Amino acid sequence: MSENDGITETLEGSTRLLVPQDSLLMPAPPHDPAFYNPRARLNRDISVVACAAFARKFDGDALVLESHAGLGARGIRIANEVEQINHVILNDLNPGALDLATRSAKLNSCEDAVQTSRDEACRFLSKHAKQGLRGLLVDVDPFGSPSKYIDCAIRACAHGGILSMTATDLQVLNGVFSSACSRRYGGVPIRRTPHSDETALRLILGCMRTVAARMDATIAPLFCEADMHYYRVYATVLNKTDTAENLGIIYHCAECGRRGTSGSAVRCECGAAPGIAGPLWTGRIFDPEFAESAASECASHAVSPACAKLMRRAHAESAMPACYYTLDEVASRARASPPRLERMLGILEGAGYSASPTSLDTSGFRTSATMPEILAALA
Numbered sequence: 001m002s003e004n005d006g007i008t009e010t011l012e013g014s015t016r017l018l019v020p021q022d023s024l025l026m027p028a029p030p031h032d033p034a035f036y037n038p039r040a041r042l043n044r045d046i047s048v049v050a051c052a053a054f055a056r057k058f059d060g061d062a063l064v065l066e067s068h069a070g071l072g073a074r075g076i077r078i079a080n081e082v083e084q085i086n087h088v089i090l091n092d093l094n095p096g097a098l099d100l101a102t103r104s105a106k107l108n109s110c111e112d113a114v115q116t117s118r119d120e121a122c123r124f125l126s127k128h129a130k131q132g133l134r135g136l137l138v139d140v141d142p143f144g145s146p147s148k149y150i151d152c153a154i155r156a157c158a159h160g161g162i163l164s165m166t167a168t169d170l171q172v173l174n175g176v177f178s179s180a181c182s183r184r185y186g187g188v189p190i191r192r193t194p195h196s197d198e199t200a201l202r203l204i205l206g207c208m209r210t211v212a213a214r215m216d217a218t219i220a221p222l223f224c225e226a227d228m229h230y231y232r233v234y235a236t237v238l239n240k241t242d243t244a245e246n247l248g249i250i251y252h253c254a255e256c257g258r259r260g261t262s263g264s265a266v267r268c269e270c271g272a273a274p275g276i277a278g279p280l281w282t283g284r285i286f287d288p289e290f291a292e293s294a295a296s297e298c299a300s301h302a303v304s305p306a307c308a309k310l311m312r313r314a315h316a317e318s319a320m321p322a323c324y325y326t327l328d329e330v331a332s333r334a335r336a337s338p339p340r341l342e343r344m345l346g347i348l349e350g351a352g353y354s355a356s357p358t359s360l361d362t363s364g365f366r367t368s369a370t371m372p373e374i375l376a377a378l379a
């Protein structure tokens with residue numbers, strides 16, 4: 001690295017990465033000469049602990065495939081920080097990004113574990129759609145929507161492996177461009193609900209489920225993440241027919257605040273016609289065992305404390321109803337200032353309802369109570 005080539009070294013986790021200086025200085029990281037977003041560190045932390053938790057269960061080689069690796073921040077961290085992983089293939093179309101990845105791998109003395117590939121993402125994944133070449137972990141992290149990569153990513157994922165995907169087309173998934181959402185994900189959201197992030201994640205999972213079902217495969221969600229800039233899902237891919245009823249709709253009644261999932265369109269108990277989102281994934285979105293084992297990996301890896309907190313929340317909410325509430329919407333309906341989250345949960349539990357925080361929103365909570373029941377408990 002010369003002093004003036006615009007490349008600098010940064011530390012993420014316990015991994016040294018060569019990145020464009022501008023990516024550390026500019027609010028929106030540039031795409032040239034290579035893309036690196038320091039603000040996505042938490043999602044790479046999660047990849048590290050998820051990978052560590054998963055690889056611990058496996059004997060033998062666990063191949064990691066990254067179709068949109070950029071300069072290798074995620075893949076090199078996995079190769080360097082997850083002891084059990086000794087083969088990561090980093091694919092990207094940008095040769096400058098791959099060059100930085102190769103140099104970073106050397107800097108961390110993990111060059112033997114890191115291989116690069118310069119192919120179009122679908123072509124790369126398709127080359128790995130063969131027995132013996134499939135990845136136990138397949139990561140898809142494009143600019144925008146991952147929907148066009150779902151087919152080839154599922155084919156490149158080994159039976160029992162994990163497929164992780166990022167979506168950054170937030171406006172589409174939040175209902176600003178509903179027809180684009182229908183085209184990309186096969187379902188539509190409801191605009192401006194307090195639980196829009198969960199709806200968006202369920203739309204991505206619903207699309208993955210539909211595509212998998214066409215190939216006689218099943219997805220089983222493990223973990224979901226919502227950030228201001230991206231959505232991310234982790235799911236196990238199983239080579240078996242999905243016979244479960246896990247596709248349906250989310251309804252949200254603007255009138256009374258009732259919400260939930262259903263197999264088909266419903267009329268609200270209050271008599272109003274609710275907004276309908278879907279078709280989308282209505283099954284479980286957090287796996288308690290996965291959240292617990294990923295949480296336990298946090299202490300032995302150089303990850304943010306937020307990582308363990310997210311996993312603990314995911315564990316707590318894994319068996320709770322879909323469609324969380326937020327303190328602000330409750331306060332606005334109660335015409336009172338919002339209670340603290342802990343107090344809200346205590347009030348609901350005291351009134352005989354189940355309640356938990358959610359990892360998807362710091363002021364969000366899940367409960368078995370409906371909005372009218374929440375307001376009655378608060379009164």
Ligand SMILES: C[S@@+](CC[C@H](N)C(=O)[O-])C[C@H]1O[C@@H](n2cnc3c(N)ncnc32)[C@H](O)[C@@H]1O
Nearest residue numbers: 068069070073074092093094120121141142143
């Ligand atoms: C969001 S960045 C990846 C960031 C990286 N995964 C990380 O964690 O730092 C998206 C990357 O996809 C690459 N890319 C875009 N279209 C592609 C395609 N069709 N096939 C392969 N790579 C592509 C870009 O060069 C860019 O490096």
Ligand SMILES: [Zn+2]
Nearest residue numbers: 253256268270
């Ligand atoms: Zn209603």
